[in-house]
Amino acid sequence: MSVATDLALTVKNAVVTFPVGSGRIHALDDVSLHVGLGEAVAVVGESGCGKTTLARAVLGLQPLDSGAIDVAGRAVRKPEPGLAERVGMVWQDPFASIQPMWRIRRILEEPYRLARKTPQVTELMDMVGLDPKLADRYPHQLSGGQRQRAAIARAISLRPPLVICDEPTAALDLSIQAQILNLLKDLKASTNCSYLYISHDLQTVRYVSDRIVVMYMGQVVETGPTEEVFQNPRHPYTKALLDSAPGIEKIGMLPAEVSGEIPDPKQVIPGCKFASRCTKAQNRCREERPEWTEQGTRGERCFFPLSTIND
Numbered sequence: 001m002s003v004a005t006d007l008a009l010t011v012k013n014a015v016v017t018f019p020v021g022s023g024r025i026h027a028l029d030d031v032s033l034h035v036g037l038g039e040a041v042a043v044v045g046e047s048g049c050g051k052t053t054l055a056r057a058v059l060g061l062q063p064l065d066s067g068a069i070d071v072a073g074r075a076v077r078k079p080e081p082g083l084a085e086r087v088g089m090v091w092q093d094p095f096a097s098i099q100p101m102w103r104i105r106r107i108l109e110e111p112y113r114l115a116r117k118t119p120q121v122t123e124l125m126d127m128v129g130l131d132p133k134l135a136d137r138y139p140h141q142l143s144g145g146q147r148q149r150a151a152i153a154r155a156i157s158l159r160p161p162l163v164i165c166d167e168p169t170a171a172l173d174l175s176i177q178a179q180i181l182n183l184l185k186d187l188k189a190s191t192n193c194s195y196l197y198i199s200h201d202l203q204t205v206r207y208v209s210d211r212i213v214v215m216y217m218g219q220v221v222e223t224g225p226t227e228e229v230f231q232n233p234r235h236p237y238t239k240a241l242l243d244s245a246p247g248i249e250k251i252g253m254l255p256a257e258v259s260g261e262i263p264d265p266k267q268v269i270p271g272c273k274f275a276s277r278c279t280k281a282q283n284r285c286r287e288e289r290p291e292w293t294e295q296g297t298r299g300e301r302c303f304f305p306l307s308t309i310n311d
């Protein structure tokens with residue numbers, strides 16, 4: 001298979017299932033997406049839709065049942081030492097990204113050491129707005145925001161073309177969240193990195209991403225340029241998600257009154273997985289699985305997409 005080199009990430013028909021009781025959950029159910037070099041792509045969807053499984057798969061931490069993942073033009077199969085030069089990771093909890101028992105200096109030197117490169121800790125700390133005097137502290141001696149800055153510094157240390165952020169601000173105070181989002185934006189401008197930015201928080205997604213990928217129960221149901229999708233969602237699930245966002249304190253779940261019956265994730269659903277909650281659903285939606293269709297920069301998995309205002 002030839003690989004386009006202008007892509008930071010390609011995920012093709014990725015399937016990940018987990019055994020649960022007597023059945024299996026499709027955490028990723030035929031997921032395909034890409035991130036261009038220098039592009040910030042947000043993956044949004046309710047809790048449990050498969051976002052973290054996707055991140056773990058891209059890092060080689062989660063094997064695929066089938067499908068393929070390329071980072072910067074090379075296949076990912078398992079965690080390999082050189083992978084840190086192609087992809088950096090920022091988790092929601094900075095302690096998951098950095099060694100809690102090490103001083104900041106050692107945490108930031110480690111990726112260089114593994115890659116046999118000269119550490120540039122002071123420069124790195126400057127880049128993420130951390131006072132280099134903090135290099136001799138332990139992570140627990142930093143504030144939550146400073147710790148996340150250190151985790152971001154570690155992720156970008158080897159200048160990977162792709163940085164994955166999984167709910168990077170969810171554990172932070174609101175005022176700190178904005179600072180971290182601004183830092184991510186500034187770093188993208190200064191290093192030209194690409195982001196796979198995972199969040200259930202639509203406001204932050206709108207702020208940081210160029211393009212949005214909406215997931216529902218392990219499937220991509222819609223994609224498009226962020227502003228276009230926010231203004232004219234085509235999948236009824238996207239619209240329900242946007243309508244449910246009650247400002248800044250949202251939890252990224254559909255409100256109970258529009259949520260309908262949520263299917264058992266172990267159940268094999270013959271039609272559209274959102275049909276049981278969709279106000280537009282017709283018989284066909286319950287009987288037949290909608291294929292992925294694309295038109296220009298937009299794509300969706302829906303038999304009856306909402307028409308756009310500019311149609």
Ligand SMILES: Nc1ncnc2c1ncn2[C@@H]1O[C@H](COP(=O)(O)OP(=O)(O)O)[C@@H](O)[C@H]1O
Pocket residue numbers: 018019020025026027045046047048049050051052053054265
């Ligand atoms: N290791 C695991 N074993 C069993 N089920 C899992 C495992 N990891 C995730 N899942 C299930 O896979 C689905 C997707 O989970 P996850 O990727 O964490 O979603 P998200 O990050 O969007 O909240 C959920 O139903 C979750 O319970």
Ligand SMILES: [Mg+2]
Pocket residue numbers: 051052053
């Ligand atoms: Mg998650």
